[in-house]
Amino acid sequence: MSHDYSSIASELITSLGGADNIEQAAHCVTRLRLALKDANRVDSATLNQIDLVKGSFFNGGLFQVVIGPGDVEKVYAALREQTWLAASTLADVKQKGADKGNGLQRLVRVFSDVFMPILPALIIAGLLMGINNLIGAKGMFIADKTLLDAYPSLDGLWSLINLMANTSFVFLPALVGWSAAKRFGGSEILGIVLGLMLVHPDLLNAWNYGKAVAGLEGQSLPYFDIFGVFQIEKVGYQGQILPILLAAYVMSVIEKWLRARVPNAIQLLVVPITTIVITGVLALAVIGPVTRHLGILITQGLVMLFDLAPVIGGLIFGVLYAPMVITGMHHMFLAVDLQLISTQGGTFIWPMIVMSNLAQGSAALGVFYMSRNLRERSMASTSAISAYFGITEPAMFGINLRYKFPFYAALTGSALGSIFLSLNQVQASAIGVGGLPGFISIIPEHIPMFVIGMLVAIVVPFALTCVLSMKIIRPGYRVA
Template sequence: MSHDYSQIARELLHSLGGAANLEQAAHCVTRLRLALKDPSLVDSNTLNQIDLVKGSFFTGGLYQVVIGPGEVEKVYAALREQTGLAAATIADVKQQGADKANAMQRLVRVFSDVFMPILPALIIAGLLMGVNNLLGAKGMFIDGKTLLDAYPQLDGVWSLINLMANTSFVFLPALVGWSAAKRFGGSEILGIVLGLMLVHPDLLNAWNYGKAVAGLEGQSLPYFNILGLFQIEKVGYQGQILPILMAAYVMSVIEKWLRARVPNAIQLLVVPITTIVITGVLALAIIGPVTRHLGILITEGVVLLFDVAPVLGGMIFGLLYAPLVITGMHHMFLAVDLQLIANHGGTFIWPMIVMSNLAQGS
């Protein structure tokens, strides 16, 4: 069936408040992403009746019109032809719409911008862990045995895959530090250094923090004694999200402030070392301890809900997840997921997301 894309574009412009109301336009695989001067001028009821339009909504400072794969490119081309707008990327349009977003939308966008670039590393880790689980699952292929029991020569393969699978999570703060520094306008390499510093082997491994606090197995919290004036916990932040996220933000603010004031001739010597020293002290003395406990409270709260009332928790999550995807707010769950994995060795949110997607597909 052929469509008159020029007519569809004209109807879209009319429903959007006219060509003068359109600042920028881009498209993804299925949607038009539009930056509008005044979103209140949109006649959404009329717009949703236009041929090929599957729906529309306003989120993240942008008006999005769902068209569908393939067709969206032709509608976009007709829209540009009639308005004379220059081609724009999704990033360009997002930047244009950022000022129109409310505080919550801006917060969600930060989470999205930080975590989306590191998703490939997390996906790789998850898939490799799945392979390892198959090799070590008792009774999966052989009654009463794992593949490792039946074929001991696979142990080396299992160990190698396990190493590859764990790498992304062992050095997760470095990944987040890189991505967050890039998002906040700081130096990406300093973000990596800051993240690696928080998991340095000289620090008490975060997995043993609980034992040290409780005094189990003869462990106790080690400290940096700073000139006899105060002490800083000598504790790492393996698998932690909030500490490096906040530290990278503070680092970026400090670095940009210094770059604007330090002469160019000595910037390379002064800015990096000053930024890392100040941020490192703040991260270990204040940001890390505060955000560690905040992260623990958030994850324990989520776990408590599903422990006390799992049916209620599942119903609430199932009810809210699809609308959150539409608005983009589902990206905030990434931080909770990773914190759950760090604290409890796994997350029950991802399986529910899979079931939600399967239910929608059905």
């Protein structure tokens, strides 16, 4: 469907209090992020009735308008054209509202700013890894055999896909180093170098760290012997997040401190080498070992919680994840997922995220089925499809939160699906598309239980929304 983006942008500007009330604007996958001079000048009631607008709210010092994937870019372009605003990055606009948030909100913004730019690489790698796992899964398609056993000619394809799938995870510290350095104001190329250093082939591969510590298979921990005075573990950090995240922050602080004091004539010679040497030693000697053990403690704590009380763990996560999406706190779970994959070989968090996304989509689909309003039906159907493929904001803000009861129905379905997955210890081997294609990233032997969980998360919210719509909106009738 074609839309008049120029007209929509004009209506938005008026509802936002005029062009002079907008200081900066940027957008993410689904939302306009706006730094406003005075939020009290916004006419939310009128704004939420504008074509394509699926909801709006104020969070983290920014006013956010939910548009939806694809359309948000075109509305943003039209808005910039009419307001003469300079192009701003998401980080620029978030920084505008940073002083208005508390410490936790600022921490969440850091995780969001670092991980959102590299998310496409992680999703692609996760999907490829899932396909690879299916090809190599015994009994998945042929009894007591893998597809590789039955069709040896697939071996070359399997190896090629495996190479492409593992690249993002093997060199994950380099990706995080680049994005984190950019976020913290350091040199992006030095962030990449620092990340690559932490996975250098001369270091013991992180996957073998446990064997070396336990002395298994004749392995032992190698060390850098520094002048016979002290030793540094010669260990890599493949697939790990916390070491490079903190190291990139320290690197950026050191680099900015040096740039402010070293004369311009010798900056190129002095600043990069000094920054890398100091940060490299700190990363391998202090930051890496400390954050590795911190990450292990965090993952062990989560695993223990879900082992001892899977029902409580699944219930809490299933109910709270969608509200966390509203606040933006859900970005923190990406780091947790990657840490679990690195230390445990799989994550039980990401499959439950899929449950929440599917549940929001099904609640919106229930509104579509019950509604008589053509505009509402159109918005509900497109929002449901979007949620089924991992983008839930249009469904949540445009439909479910507007009526409230579909949102509660979605939380119920999400909680039940998450409890089921938690009880059956369903895990994903990688991060993929958080919706209907999500089964591709699930460890093959867990796929049947995951599919049942998907059915729970789809059917329960849809049925509850249909029932509640008759009792709450207009007893005995479809939603008007």
